[in-house]
Amino acid sequence: MQAETNNLRYADVNRDVVRSIVETGPRYYVALATAGSVTLLCFFFPWFYQLYFGIGAAGMNHPGVWGTYLASFIFWIGLSHSGTLLSCVLHLTNSSWRKAMYRSAEAMTLFSLLVAATFVFVHVGRPWFIHWSLPYPNQMELWPNFRSPLLFDVMAIATYLTGSSIFIYMGSIPDFAAVRDRTAGWRNTMYTLLSLGWRGTDKEWHRLHWAYTFLAVLIIPLAVSVHSIVSWDFAMSLVPALHQTIFAPYFVVGAIYSGTAGIVTVMFVLRKYMNFEQYITKVHFDNLGKLLLLLSLIWSYINAVELFTGWYSGTSTEYEALKFKMFGYYSWLYWEMILFCAAAPLLCIFKRFRTSFVPMLILSIAVNIGMYTERFLIVGTSLSRQYLPDAWGVYVPSLVELSIILGSFALFTTMFLVFVKIVPSVSIYEVKETMDTPTVTSNTEPLAPPEGSPA
Amino acid sequence: MNILERFTESWRKYRKPGYYEEFDYHWAMTIDLDRCTGCEACVTACQAENNLPIVGEKEIAKGREVQWIRIERYWEGEYPDVKLRFIPMLCQHCDAAPCETVCPVSATYHNQDGLNTQIYNRCIGTRACAVYCPYEVRYFNFTDHHWDSPLEQQLNPDVTVREKGVMEKCTFCIQRIRQAKDHAKDDGRRRVRDGEVQPACVQSCPANALVFGDRKDPESQVAKSMNDPRAYRVLEELNTDPSVVYLKKVVAKDDHAS
Numbered sequence: 211m212q213a214e215t216n217n218l219r220y221a222d223v224n225r226d227v228v229r230s231i232v233e234t235g236p237r238y239y240v241a242l243a244t245a246g247s248v249t250l251l252c253f254f255f256p257w258f259y260q261l262y263f264g265i266g267a268a269g270m271n272h273p274g275v276w277g278t279y280l281a282s283f284i285f286w287i288g289l290s291h292s293g294t295l296l297s298c299v300l301h302l303t304n305s306s307w308r309k310a311m312y313r314s315a316e317a318m319t320l321f322s323l324l325v326a327a328t329f330v331f332v333h334v335g336r337p338w339f340i341h342w343s344l345p346y347p348n349q350m351e352l353w354p355n356f357r358s359p360l361l362f363d364v365m366a367i368a369t370y371l372t373g374s375s376i377f378i379y380m381g382s383i384p385d386f387a388a389v390r391d392r393t394a395g396w397r398n399t400m401y402t403l404l405s406l407g408w409r410g411t412d413k414e415w416h417r418l419h420w421a422y423t424f425l426a427v428l429i430i431p432l433a434v435s436v437h438s439i440v441s442w443d444f445a446m447s448l449v450p451a452l453h454q455t456i457f458a459p460y461f462v463v464g465a466i467y468s469g470t471a472g473i474v475t476v477m478f479v480l481r482k483y484m485n486f487e488q489y490i491t492k493v494h495f496d497n498l499g500k501l502l503l504l505l506s507l508i509w510s511y512i513n514a515v516e517l518f519t520g521w522y523s524g525t526s527t528e529y530e531a532l533k534f535k536m537f538g539y540y541s542w543l544y545w546e547m548i549l550f551c552a553a554a555p556l557l558c559i560f561k562r563f564r565t566s567f568v569p570m571l572i573l574s575i576a577v578n579i580g581m582y583t584e585r586f587l588i589v590g591t592s593l594s595r596q597y598l599p600d601a602w603g604v605y606v607p608s609l610v611e612l613s614i615i616l617g618s619f620a621l622f623t624t625m626f627l628v629f630v631k632i633v634p635s636v637s638i639y640e641v642k643e644t645m646d647t648p649t650v651t652s653n654t655e656p657l658a659p660p661e662g663s664p665a
Numbered sequence: 666m667n668i669l670e671r672f673t674e675s676w677r678k679y680r681k682p683g684y685y686e687e688f689d690y691h692w693a694m695t696i697d698l699d700r701c702t703g704c705e706a707c708v709t710a711c712q713a714e715n716n717l718p719i720v721g722e723k724e725i726a727k728g729r730e731v732q733w734i735r736i737e738r739y740w741e742g743e744y745p746d747v748k749l750r751f752i753p754m755l756c757q758h759c760d761a762a763p764c765e766t767v768c769p770v771s772a773t774y775h776n777q778d779g780l781n782t783q784i785y786n787r788c789i790g791t792r793a794c795a796v797y798c799p800y801e802v803r804y805f806n807f808t809d810h811h812w813d814s815p816l817e818q819q820l821n822p823d824v825t826v827r828e829k830g831v832m833e834k835c836t837f838c839i840q841r842i843r844q845a846k847d848h849a850k851d852d853g854r855r856r857v858r859d860g861e862v863q864p865a866c867v868q869s870c871p872a873n874a875l876v877f878g879d880r881k882d883p884e885s886q887v888a889k890s891m892n893d894p895r896a897y898r899v900l901e902e903l904n905t906d907p908s909v910v911y912l913k914k915v916v917a918k919d920d921h922a923s
Binding site: 264265275333334342357 | 727737738739763768769770787788792796799801805806829832905
């Protein structure tokens with residue numbers, strides 16, 4: 211990192227980041243318009259149709275009453291995991307390579323969580339009454355059921371969403387101030403408000419750092435608990451393949467795994483299309499590749515344990531469920547998952563693979579396809595084979611569901627595209643910390659101010 | 666007793682009604698599988714009594730039929746030595762019901778009569794109860810249903826017609842239980858007599874395989890037949906404590922239980 215950013219000066223960082231906000235090419239508008247219209251066409255229209263028609267618009271049936279909506283919900287929650295969690299862990303361990311990438315990783319957390327929360331609305335039968343699952347005082351003295359893991363879920367996600375939004379906002383305050391000082395017009399007004407009167411005094415820096423570390427410590431257990439709680443939605447049931455104690459760590463590892471892969475994808479795109487080649491480098495991909503390798507090994511281990519306990523339990527239901535998962539109706543999905551999530555990431559053993567950008571991009575997408583499949587299998591195969599053989603059945607997603615899955619990615623992209631034009635997607639002040647102190651004589655040629663900045 | 670103790674006492678009473686310790690009634694059912702002929706009269710009677718939707722061929726092919734009580738069929742053995750066994754499956758009204766703990770809005774709960782009830786108005790349709798139910802007897806309304814004219818004329822006015830997005834299941838014909846309790850109350854606050862209330866399925870069973878009553882009354886028919894040596898409960902190992910007891914001599918064979 212240091213070696214590669216040596217030729218940058220502090221002002222270069224400011225200029226590059228501010229440029230990424232104020233200078234907008236036609237390519238960006240095309241991307242935004244595409245993402246926006248796909249969101250509308252593939253996410254909101256089918257959803258409205260489903261609201262009108264009923265959940266019957268999706269392919270769910272008895273016994274497959276849970277389907278891809280819930281799988282997507284877990285997937286997006288999972289994807290949200292790495293961002294803030296990784297950023298917190300790396301902050302506490304003083305890993306300087308985090309600094310160039312953490313802002314976009316945290317944004318990913320925030321937007322994945324929002325998409326996941328939307329899926330709760332898409333999933334339930336009567337979303338217009340969803341506020342009943344919140345504990346608010348009402349004249350009927352009705353409270354939600356505090357024993358329900360679904361209620362824990364609502365609480366956990368609300369807390370995580372609040373925590374990670376505060377975390378990303380607080381970390382951006384000095385950058386908002388930096389952009390404020392280099393922009394004019396409505397942008398200046400907006401950043402003045404967003405930067406909360408940041409002046410950069412010693413006291414402010416001290417407090418920011420203190421609060422930031424405090425939140426980082428707070429968010430790590432929170433992130434772990436969120437996905438554990440999501441797993442309890444399943445593990446606390448009696449369904450043979452779901453009623454397992456390994457589920458909480460399984461979900462947490464799976465979440466961090468898919469989240470890390472998601473970060474690789476997003477970083478590739480940022481690097482390529484936002485001109486951050488000098489900030490997001492091979493070092494980052496190398497480190498993330500190592501992390502992916504580690505996580506894939508843990509993930510494979512947990513999968514092996516799941517199979518072993520199923521076999522070792524000796525109960526016919528458990529055995530039947532696992533047999534169905536591996537060799538039944540959905541078996542091709544199972545082996546696809548094993549290929550993408552357990553076998554393919556082993557390529558990260560080689561440094562040459564980790565430091566090449568395009569193979570890493572392909573791997574990261576493959577891992578996330580595999581992880582989506584994993585979530586689908588958890589919901590789909592387990593419900594297909596429960597205790598009473600008379601009630602066995604399979605569930606196949608409908609076109610509405612597939613369209614909403616596609617639309618959710620567009621929704622995420624839309625939010626991310628809006629984000630990169632409002633919040634500096636690379637942390638200005640923390641990137642500077644990783645650079646060598648510039649010398650006065652280093653360079654004297656004048657810098658071109660970015661378009662839209664005050665003269 | 667000082668004022669604080671009085672307050673905590675009344676608060677506890679308010680928070681924990683009497684039926685937390687003991688139910689007023691404890692409705693239960695026994696199903697004699699040696700008498701059951703699998704004629705599905707109970708299925709039809711339930712359909713008529715409880716306004717079950719007629720979902721149509723297409724929806725049934727998708728696996729969305731609604732049958733609060735269904736006859737499960739199991740074949741045993743290889744041709745030509747084949748045996749067909751069947752078992753009526755309905756909501757077991759478990760006293761430790763997994764579906765009750767999972768509902769985030771408490772739309773399903775245990776009432777003072779030992780019934781596992783479903784409040785349609787409160788249901789938000791998470792469908793978690795259907796996943797948690799090991800007996801697979803909860804049915805979801807995937808769409809709004811309609812009855813072709815003049816079929817809507819035969820809907821039971823005592824029972825709600827459920828809208829899309831809510832879960833439903835067997836209620837032990839709670840409307841009949843309510844009515845019987847009202848009669849009993851009007852009749853000098855006596856208890857409901859044995860046999861005074863019957864769910865539609867019990868009423869229609871030509872073989873008298875189904876017996877319904879108050880388990881708390883030791884003289885009731887259901888309490889007696891629950892002590893039958895053949896009595897067993899489905900998936901008892903899951904500790905759901907069901908209120909439906911099946912009567913069938915279960916013998917373990919060499920490799921599998923029948």
